[in-house]
Amino acid sequence: MSVRKFVGELERVESSLAQGTEGPPVLATFLVTTSMDAVDYVARFRAVLSAAIRTANQADFDSETISEALIPDWFAEVTCGSIAVGRDDEASSGSRHYVSRRGEEPWELQDWLFCFDPQLRGWAWWDLTRLSHSTVLLWVDSSGEPAFPCEEFRWLAYACGAKNVDGPVVRRLSEWRQSRQDPAT
Template identity: 65%
Template sequence: MGELERVGSSLALDFEGPPVLATFLVDTSLSSAEYVSRIRAVLSAAIRSADEISTGSEFLPEGNVPDWFAEVTRGSVSVGRDDPATQGVRQYASRGGEEPFELQEWLFCFDPELRAWSWWDATQISDESVMLWVDSSGEPVFPCEELRWLAYVCGATAVEGPVLRAFSEWRQIASTRRRG
């Protein structure tokens, strides 16, 4: 199963994976189900756009990127707006990280030859908490600022990680959350 297919839905519990995955614990202002839906929609668009990199294009298509995400990554954060994307940009900036991303710059971060991680899954931990799982080839430290930006703009209020966890932990958490 390819990355784009994993973005589209949660994996079967009997799916085999790498021995360890990197995780990000995300607190969100949205319901965890809505948050995961937003992450999947934007990530799917980014991965599809990155396929254009191989054609030598200097401009990646933005048409599949949800409008609310494209708006804030173009610098259109209005003072006083209270939507989750705008709040996420503020949270990202307040944590003292990198400068906010421009949309084209962010899309080019998804070049599969340059990106140090690939999507694995998202599991709902509670009503307002989600665990993002990515394959970092077992590396505990890797470039992932584009993922952190995605997490915040999709509605995160806090993002902790990456933390390496055994693949069996993903299976256990995914199993528990699907029964509940």
């Protein structure tokens, strides 16, 4: 993926986009269902993604480790490579849902952080829209690709408290604009 796709990504994570924003012709979406209020889920998701992007912006991806200092403790606690019952019920539950739905082990934090190398990452954050009190749609720029490496993104969605994550599904930019008619987040 071109590094220019990441220009403005942190700003898009930290605040919702205006409806008239220009963007790529198509975006990939992930439908997330959670047991918590969508507003709380969105806050958790944005906090971790913002920390990961800030970390990546400062990281030396040629080193053996990447700083974990900005990553929220509750996320780091469940991103330990094995099923762990952490102090954060939503993160622990999301981790268990990931394992049961994906048949994968939880991610190791260092492995997860290295996936944010802009030379390797197959997606760039775009936006999110709230569909209901417990459902959100996460929008990413996948350069129009319907299939792209995104398991680290899926882990993020689950570890923030998702019960289920479906996608990616490619949608037109006009569908994102339509979803912004009634911005809930």
